[in-house]
Amino acid sequence: MIKNHGNLFIISTPIGNMLDITYRSVKILKKIDYIASENYKKTLRLLNNFNIKKPIIILHQHNEYENLKKIIQDLINQKNIALVSEAGTPTINDPGFLLIRECHVKKIKVIPLPGACAIITALSASGIPSNRFCFEGFLPSQKIKRKKKIKSLKFEKRTIIFFESSQRIIQTLQNLSKEFGKNRKITIARELTKYWESIKYITIANLLKKYKKNKIICKGEIVLIISGYKKKHKISLKVQNTLKILNNYFSLKKTALLTSQIHKTKKNLLYKYLLKKQNSDKNKKIL
Structure with missing residues (x-):
């Protein structure tokens, strides 16, 4: 590491409840030179909540290449910068990977601060084994690609975690039911850390039934956690x-x-x- 360089701080932000930010994160946000954020409005709201005034530049999937050179040059010029996503831990299904990789190449120190992460929060309360799991991000929005992806995971033995949108949840559950079987255990975690947070441990079939009968509101941010495949041993x-x-x-x-x-x-x-x-x-x- 070259001592004259600045540091890139990876700061996790709340996924719902503002109180979930850490003391250390607030302290660092007050000290850095500026913030690279995926969402200007949400980051500004967070800063205002803790009386922090810092410049914000936008870094999302559409301009990551474009802004990469500026941020790297500022770090080389001894500026300390915080990377934040819209909510949760940066780079977990969010932009920032290219920036962090380039920092490593340029010998710029990357300092991650632990904090909120929707997939880990949901997994910890899921009631489904958490010793081995795979995170698949969002399923494809196109029907054929989504079905193909789900089929490829049918025999995955580890716990499987997805993000899903409220618009596609019923279609996804139908696809899961067909490929994984109606009785496979699933936990749906919706609107985590918010007042109307909902976590349900259930079978795929019963969850689909509840959605179809409007017993679960099809709104909010959703994490799906599905138990891994278990081979059935038959006794002769x-x-x-x-x-x-x-x-x-x-x-x-x-x-x-x-x-x-x-x-x-x-x-x-x-x-x-x-x-x-x-x-x-x-x-x-x-x-």
Whole structure:
């Protein structure tokens, strides 16, 4: 890093609730020379809310190449600049990637400040596994391309995250239902951090039904989180019979172990099957 250069600060801004900006972000915004923003009006509203007065230049997908040289030159001339998006963390489905890459090439220090991010906020409250996931941004708006994209993710084992617009949500759910199956679990997070925030964990079929019956308002910013593909393991009738016989004499664990050795099958799979069957039999007795 060349010491005489300025720094580029990547600053996350609130996705709804203004109080979600960090103390550190406000402090840096007060100190930098100017702000490169995706949306002038929203950034100005944020600055006014915290009594910050700084020049703003626009940096969006249509002028990123055009303004790149100016910003880089200003950084080389020791100016400190903040990069902000319309809402959330810059470059996550937003402009700024080209600028950051060029900073690395020119040995200009890039300093990211943690903060609000819609996909992580939604994922944390989704009830769907979050240890492995993929983010696919917005699905294509064209019907054929959207269907093709969804089909390509049918067997994705990781949790899948999309942004979707309120205008296309019903069509997308119909496509998902057809390819992923009606019973695949999905969480829809709408208008996060706002007063009318809504987070629902449900099956694709039931979510589609609610939208069609107008039980969910088709408005607002939407994050869809879909559980990954799980291969269904079928237990043959022969194995089921062995389990049934052995379970008359042994515990569930011992039965699963012996059956797995006889039929060369996974012990854990058999044990889960026995547990499920035991619980099902108990419920039948209660009824």
